[in-house]
Amino acid sequence: MSLDSQANRPNEIWQADHSPLDIYLRNEPGPPARPWLTVIEDDYSRCIAGYFLTFDRPNTLNTALALRQAIGRKADPRWRICGIPEVFYTDHGSDFTSQHMEQVCADLQSQLIFSTAGVPRGRGKIERFFQTVSQLLLQTLSGYAPEGCGPATSPQLTLAAFEALLVEFLLGVYQVRPQRDLPGTPQTRWESAGFLPRMPDSSEQLDLLLLTVAKARRVRRDGIHFQALRYIAPTLAAYVGEAVVIRYDPRDMAEIRVYHRDTFLCRAICPELANETVSLKEIVRARNQRRRDLQQTIKDRNELIQTYLQVHQVTPEPPRQPAAPTTSPLRPARRLRLYENE
Incomplete structure (x- = not known):
């Protein structure tokens, strides 16, 4: 199948592609950096079904997580596109041609179709999306930097703050904005067919798209320990001492999926993160910051102790020489007096 001709219905063909964005974001504690955006677009409607935003270069995990989001139902009611595509069309990069993606699409x-190496046919539609993002969104933000140029203004946005703006742009502008070569808007075109998208048999079927921890974990009496966090679930009480495999989304560490002997067991939550969305990077960053703070505290206290000792140091007296023992002069021994008449 080729993308030279348009799809005839929604979810017939989805395209995936990556691109670095023309903007610099704050990437503490390092210098500002350009983020990479992975998007999955429905070829028929031009709707964006899923995305993944990161500072890291594209890889299979980014694509898998974007596809997982694209297939599943979204929390925002404005984002209606979902379902399993009939064809998942990607470029011929090594990140896409992994056995992981082939296994996912087979399940x-x-x-799964790859474009011919060196001949990326049918990429114009998704490339126009990146141009639209640059022209209508990025140019209005601090840190905007056209290709080959540095930022015109100092970067002020973090990755999380920019992601919130990107989602609002997708749902509030791009999806409801008429396209010049498309009747209606992407949103109305995807909904106009009046079809029921094909969904996975269960939510666990999409867990193959999550990151799998290679080393098995042992269930303890207080739960599963992972990344210095503790995860609990009532089901785990019957598996104390057993080895399990966990899968997780690095963007949200509040929950992990637990598998026992290749069978889904349960979802375990971290009580400390139950009401929050915390990524793995944020956890690692917080842990490293805590380590640096402790090291600085120890250093400051050592310096304070050294200063105190220098200020209050008493000059020690030179050691006293032991006094020579005094000896009294020897008295002559008394001689016995002898008398003549004795």
Whole structure:
């Protein structure tokens, strides 16, 4: 199948692609950096079904997590596109041609097609999306930097703050904005077909798209320990001492999926993060910051102790020489007096 001709219905063909964005964001504690955006677009409607935003270069995990988001139902009611695509069309990069993606598409009964190496046919539509993002969103933000140029203004946005603006742009502008070569808007075109998208048999079927921890974990009496966090679930009480495999989304560490002997067991939550969305990077960053703070505290206290000792130091007296023992002069021994008449 080729993308030279348009799809005839929604979810017939989805395209995936990456691109560095023309903006610099704050990347503490390092210098500002340009983020990478992975998007999955429905070829028929031009709707964006899923995305992944990161400072890291593209890899299979980014694509898998974007596809997982694209297939599942979204929390925001404005973002209605979902379902399993009939064809998942990607470029020929090594990140896409992994056995992981082939296994995922086979399990979901979706045909995986790679573009010919060096001949990326049918990429114009998704490339126009990146141009639209640059022209209508990035140019209005601090840190905007056209390709080959540095930022015109100092970067002020963090990755999380920019992601919130990007989502609002997708749902509030791009999806409801008429396209010049498309009747209606992407949102109305995807909904106009009046079809029921094909969904996975269960939410656990999409867990193959999550990151799998290679080393098995042992269930303890107080739960599963991972990344210095503790995860609990009532089901785990019957598996204390057993080895389990966990899968997780690095963007949200509040919950992990637990598998026992290749069978889904339960979802375990971290009580400390139950009401929050905390990424793995944020946890690692907080842990490193805590370590640096402790090291600085120890250093400051050592300096304070050294200063105190220098200020209050008493000059020690030179050691006294032991006095020579005094000896009294020897008295002559008394001699016995002898008398003549004795």
